[in-house]
Amino acid sequence: MHSIKKVIIFVLSIKIKNSRMDIQNTQSQMRKGVLEFCILSIIRHGEVYPSDIVDKMKGANLQILEGTLYPLLTRLKNAGYLTYRWVESNSGPPRKYFLLTDQGLQFYAELERTWKELSDAVQKLTSLDGEIVLPEEIPNNNQ
Helix, strand or coil: CHHHHHHHHHHHHHHHHHHHHHHHHHHHHHHHHHHHHHHHHHHCCCCECHHHHHHHHHHCCCCCCHHHHHHHHHHHHHCCCEEEEEEEECCEEEEEEEEECHHHHHHHHHHHHHHHHHHHHHHHHHCCCCCCCCCCCCCCCCC
8 A cells, every 4th residue: 555655646746747847848938939029129129239138138037048049130130130230349359239120120010910919819818807708519529
């Protein structure tokens, strides 16, 4: 009886651990889904240095590492959404400042519309006041 108890506790601990891993993965995927939009939101206000993007993201409680940011900035630049210019620095090497292109502004506007639609839909579904209508009967295809 004692060994059965140990097995049950072990199985439950694995299920709880896997449950935590699933929520962490889901949370990570949700953050990744809005990362590009948030970065473009920061850049649309004017030229920005990558470490400033990291600081603004941290200020909004969205953590991003420079190792994640730089490849994303490069991808956005290669897609024609960003441009950059080098600025001499008094305290070290020149700095690369990023700016949205006209194509990037259009892309951002489309992402903003998409975000508004998605945000409104999620808010409607998750709010306590939202009304979800369920069908009275679910058809049974086995009949």
